[in-house]
Amino acid sequence: MGRSYIFLILAIILEIIATTFLKKSEQFTKLIPSIITVIGYVATFYFLSLTLRQIPVGIAYAIWSGVGIVFITIIGIVVFKQTPDLPAILGIVLILIGVIVINLFSKMGSH
Template structure:
């Protein structure tokens, strides 16, 4: 089971890299960022598929998307000067709380 969560962490890292370079690709007009984006998403989905061998899809996706949203928001703030407004911050906090609730209280993850 630990291996599956390592795959999930790596999937999240590649997704964050791919999404960051998607912005830098300027609608796929810049070759290097575009290649990094495509390779990153391929790695992301491959690693996510390995995760799903043992981790229920709902749990894996909640963690993957929740962590990704938080880190991409931080990267957007730092690298692209995209500061979220209060509704966006509240929404992100609710997403994080949802992921925590799923992981702490759901029996779904005990498979």
């Protein structure tokens, strides 16, 4: 199971990079950020597919998207000077709580 979580971490990191460069690509008008975006997403889904060998898709996707949302929000704040409002912060907190509940209490996966 440990390898699957390594693949999941790689998928999350690559998705964060790809999404950050998606913003920097300015609707695919800048070549280098566009290339990084496409390569990043392809690699993301490859590693996510490896994750699904052992981790149920619902749990893997919850972790992948939840962690990704948090880090992309932080990058948005720091790099792009985007300030989330209170409803956005509350929504992110609820997503994180959901990921934690799934991982601590779900019998769906053997993790």
